[in-house]
Amino acid sequence: MTTMTNDTSGDVRLSGISKAYGSFTAVHPLDLTVPQGSFFALLGASGCGKTTTLRMIAGLEEPSAGTVFLGDQEVTRLPPYKRPVNTVFQSYALFPHLDIFENVAFGLRRRGIKSVKKQVEEMLDLVQLGEQARKKPHQLSGGQQQRVAVARALINHPKVLLLDEPLGALDLKLRRQMQLELKRIQTEVGITFVHVTHDQEEAMTMADTVAVMNAGRVEQLGSPADLYENPRTTFVANFLGTSNLIEADVDSRSGDEIVLKAGGGKLVLPEARCSAPTTTGGKVLVGVRPEKISLTHAHDAGEIPAGRNRITGKIADSRFIGVSTQYVVDSPVCPDFEVYAQNIDRDTRLVPGADVVLHWNPAHTFGLDATQSLL
Numbered sequence: 001m002t003t004m005t006n007d008t009s010g011d012v013r014l015s016g017i018s019k020a021y022g023s024f025t026a027v028h029p030l031d032l033t034v035p036q037g038s039f040f041a042l043l044g045a046s047g048c049g050k051t052t053t054l055r056m057i058a059g060l061e062e063p064s065a066g067t068v069f070l071g072d073q074e075v076t077r078l079p080p081y082k083r084p085v086n087t088v089f090q091s092y093a094l095f096p097h098l099d100i101f102e103n104v105a106f107g108l109r110r111r112g113i114k115s116v117k118k119q120v121e122e123m124l125d126l127v128q129l130g131e132q133a134r135k136k137p138h139q140l141s142g143g144q145q146q147r148v149a150v151a152r153a154l155i156n157h158p159k160v161l162l163l164d165e166p167l168g169a170l171d172l173k174l175r176r177q178m179q180l181e182l183k184r185i186q187t188e189v190g191i192t193f194v195h196v197t198h199d200q201e202e203a204m205t206m207a208d209t210v211a212v213m214n215a216g217r218v219e220q221l222g223s224p225a226d227l228y229e230n231p232r233t234t235f236v237a238n239f240l241g242t243s244n245l246i247e248a249d250v251d252s253r254s255g256d257e258i259v260l261k262a263g264g265g266k267l268v269l270p271e272a273r274c275s276a277p278t279t280t281g282g283k284v285l286v287g288v289r290p291e292k293i294s295l296t297h298a299h300d301a302g303e304i305p306a307g308r309n310r311i312t313g314k315i316a317d318s319r320f321i322g323v324s325t326q327y328v329v330d331s332p333v334c335p336d337f338e339v340y341a342q343n344i345d346r347d348t349r350l351v352p353g354a355d356v357v358l359h360w361n362p363a364h365t366f367g368l369d370a371t372q373s374l375l
């Protein structure tokens, strides 16, 4: 099987597609290109329109407007079985009376192919179920059943595999194993995977590119690291983790940095990491991820290196979470700053009520439009 090539037959291109149910718009006009061979995730909360988008690619839902291309072929009005795609659903939909071999062979037999043994064995090896061929679905674990569903879909050699919350029925440990497993399978077969999930960890672990959806629109598209480190909306910032947002006033500029005032102190924000307009006197929401922040007892504040962004506060709560300690800090600029600090759980002075300074490298600060909702 192939890995990355110049082949574009597995590109998915959505051009202005939308879906309305009566007066309710589930998906607003959407333009999206998923390149051949990539692992793409549609991520969002329940009801945001991700499944509807996937179903329009599959042909299971007709768009109200717009076009769907798979490779160079426009497929907008083609029925699902005429599209070069296959879908794996959360409910594995295996045939209970057929063994694993026959479940995987089903698509080939339906097309009248007689000699299926080699292909089915190859597929079972790919999903590491070669030993289970003669078992029935109920004799396998949930993760194994899901891998059978993947093998059954891949045996038809689709250009694109669509996965609709495929790991939703599995417990957390198995889900994490299957995330790595699906990623390995995708790398091995080299076809395009479009994966729908509401679980941000799942999308971040598996996908090359993630589209974060909210209320029928793609809010932001990017690599997992880019979305996490450079969110451009409060929704994306908060959906992918804790943001510690502070409302600040634009004070001045210094080279390619913006100087902000917040609660009597100054914060520095690299201009490149700010998606908001920054006129002097205007407001910007400034965020920083909890693991980027260091905590120092107020008595030791003199030891903090120059050039770091700082905020004062009081420890409100602390919780040991294994690899680090999670602190909640009350600060005049942010009532519940969250900090994940490593290797300071032995510092007995960082107890609730202690005065502290939160500080971080300005390069880890991101800036958002302050007129957006904070939700």
Ligand code: ATP
Residues within 6 Å of the ligand: 021, 026, 044, 045, 046, 047, 048, 049, 050, 051, 052, 053, 198
């Ligand atoms: P979930 O994870 O819960 O499936 P989702 O993000 O995949 O959510 P969709 O299933 O795409 O969301 O649904 C988007 C919106 O469209 C929802 O508000 C849903 O209620 C609505 N919707 C979906 N299908 C229909 C339908 N056949 N008729 C009317 N409304 C629908």
